Amino acid sequence: MPAAISIKGISKNYGALQALDDVSLTIEQGEFFGLLGPNGAGKTTLISILAGLVVADRGHAAIMGADVQSAFREARRMLGVVPQELVFDPFFTVRETLRFQSGYFGIRNNDAWVEEIMAHLDLTSKADSNMRSLSGGMKRRVLVAQALVHRPPVIILDEPTAGVDVELRQSLWQFISRLNQDGHTIVLTTHYLEEAEALCQRIAMLKQGNIVALDTTENLLSLHGSAKKDGEGKTDLEDVFINIMSGNAS
Ligand SMILES: Nc1ncnc2c1ncn2[C@@H]1O[C@H](COP(=O)(O)OP(=O)(O)OP(=O)(O)O)[C@@H](O)[C@H]1O
Ligand SMILES: [Mg+2]
Numbered sequence: 001m002p003a004a005i006s007i008k009g010i011s012k013n014y015g016a017l018q019a020l021d022d023v024s025l026t027i028e029q030g031e032f033f034g035l036l037g038p039n040g041a042g043k044t045t046l047i048s049i050l051a052g053l054v055v056a057d058r059g060h061a062a063i064m065g066a067d068v069q070s071a072f073r074e075a076r077r078m079l080g081v082v083p084q085e086l087v088f089d090p091f092f093t094v095r096e097t098l099r100f101q102s103g104y105f106g107i108r109n110n111d112a113w114v115e116e117i118m119a120h121l122d123l124t125s126k127a128d129s130n131m132r133s134l135s136g137g138m139k140r141r142v143l144v145a146q147a148l149v150h151r152p153p154v155i156i157l158d159e160p161t162a163g164v165d166v167e168l169r170q171s172l173w174q175f176i177s178r179l180n181q182d183g184h185t186i187v188l189t190t191h192y193l194e195e196a197e198a199l200c201q202r203i204a205m206l207k208q209g210n211i212v213a214l215d216t217t218e219n220l221l222s223l224h225g226s227a228k229k230d231g232e233g234k235t236d237l238e239d240v241f242i243n244i245m246s247g248n249a250s
Contacts, residue, residue: 001029002029002062002064002065003026003027003028003029003062003064003065004027004028004029004030004031004063004064004153004154004185005025005026005027005050005061005062005063005154005185005187006026006027006060006061006062006065007023007024007025007026007046007050007059007060007061008024008059008060008061009022009023009024009058009059009060010022010023010024010046010049010056010058010059010060010061011023011056011057011058011059012042012045012049012054012056012057012209013057018208018209019042019045019209020042020045020046020049020056020209021208021209021210022058022059022210023042023046023059023206023209023210023211024059024211025204025211025214027185027187027202028185029064029153029183029185030180030183030184030185031185031186031201031202032177032180032185032186032188032199032200032201032202033185033186033187033188033200033201033202033203033204034187034188034189034190034196034199034200034202034203034204034217035047035187035188035189035203035204035206036189036190036193036196036203036204036205036206036241037205037206037207038207038245040208041206041207041208041209042206042208042209043158043189043206044084044158044189046206047081047156047158047187047189049061049068050063050068050079050081050156051068051076051079051081051156052068052069052072052075052076055069062075063075063076063078063079063154064078064153064154066078077105077150077152078152078153078154079152079154079155079156080147080148080150080152080154080155080156081147081155081156081157081158082143082144082146082147082155082156082157082158082160083143083158084158084159084162084189086136086139086140086143088131088139088142088143089131090130090131090132091130091131091132092130092131093127093128093129093130093131094118094123094126094127094128094129094131094134094142094145095114095118095127095128097131097142097146098114098117098118098142098145098146098149099111099114101146101149101150102114102149102150105149105150107149107150110149113149113151114145114149117145117148117149118145120171120175121141121144121145121168121171121172121175122141122167122168122171123138123141123142123145126138136163137163137164137165137168140160140162140163140164140168141164141168141172143160144157144160144172148179152184153183153184153185154184154185154187155176155179155184155185155186155187156186156187156188156189157176157186157187157188157189157190158189159189159190159191160172160188160190161190161192161195162191169195173195173198173199176188176199177199188200193236193237193238193241194236194237194238196217196237197217197221197236197237200217201216201217202214202215202216202217203215203216203217203220203237205241205244205245207244207245212244212245213244217237220237220240221236221237221240224240224243224244225239225240225243
């Protein structure tokens with residue numbers, strides 16, 4: 001069984017800036033994986049390389065065994081990405097946007113699935129609204145829907161809950177958790193660490209293009225947390241993150 005995501009020795013420079021420095025990481029099928037790190041750590045760069053949008057200077061990456069360069073189309077079909085930036089065509093409606101996305105992947109008769117995704121993301125009432133008329137959070141829901149239209153086995157969400165209200169966050173996490181239970185591999189990037197703590201089984205932390213921590217959420221909490229003053233020795237992922245990023249990790 002190929003790994004969901006295999007990253008081997010990936011480096012990427014932007015001029016003098018090293019965005020990724022020899023990153024290697026394997027994410028197995030079925031994992032709910034967290035990719036964390038401060039602003040500028042290289043998370044989106046790594047995701048863009050996996051999606052074939054950015055070419056690495058060195059190294060290899062594959063999605064479900066398909067190389068993101070030499071087997072681009074196959075790799076891309078295996079992957080659904082919810083991008084950090086809001087990009088869309090303002091003149092199409094929500095339903096049209098999702099149907100076109102199906103067409104991009106050459107999928108016909110996908111209407112039932114498109115309607116189901118819209119229902120899960122509470123978009124049905126906006127199905128015939130133009131994209132430009134949607135609020136920021138609604139647009140983000142469409143980005144999530146767009147990533148799912150081709151039923152990819154591997155789903156990467158780059159800060160999907162930024163600017164999103166509590167209700168959508170909860171319905172989104174229910175929906176994503178169900179997809180994970182159904183066997184989809186989920187990779188989540190978020191700055192809401194309590195979200196990562198609740199959802200992710202395993203976590204990688206990036207700092208200045210390097211992986212500085214990689215372990216199960218449970219181990220990270222027990223090995224790197226500092227006891228809270230007010231609690232009963234319980235730690236949370238935010239303490240762990242701060243400890244690791246400041247170099248105080250034990
Ligand atoms: N196209 C580009 N040209 C030049 N520099 C870039 C480009 N894309 C990213 N960078 C730089 O690479 C580094 C990593 O950026 P990246 O977007 O991957 O970080 P990130 O971990 O996703 O951060 P955030 O949490 O803010 O989204 C940053 O220093 C960024 O300024
Ligand atoms: Mg980013």
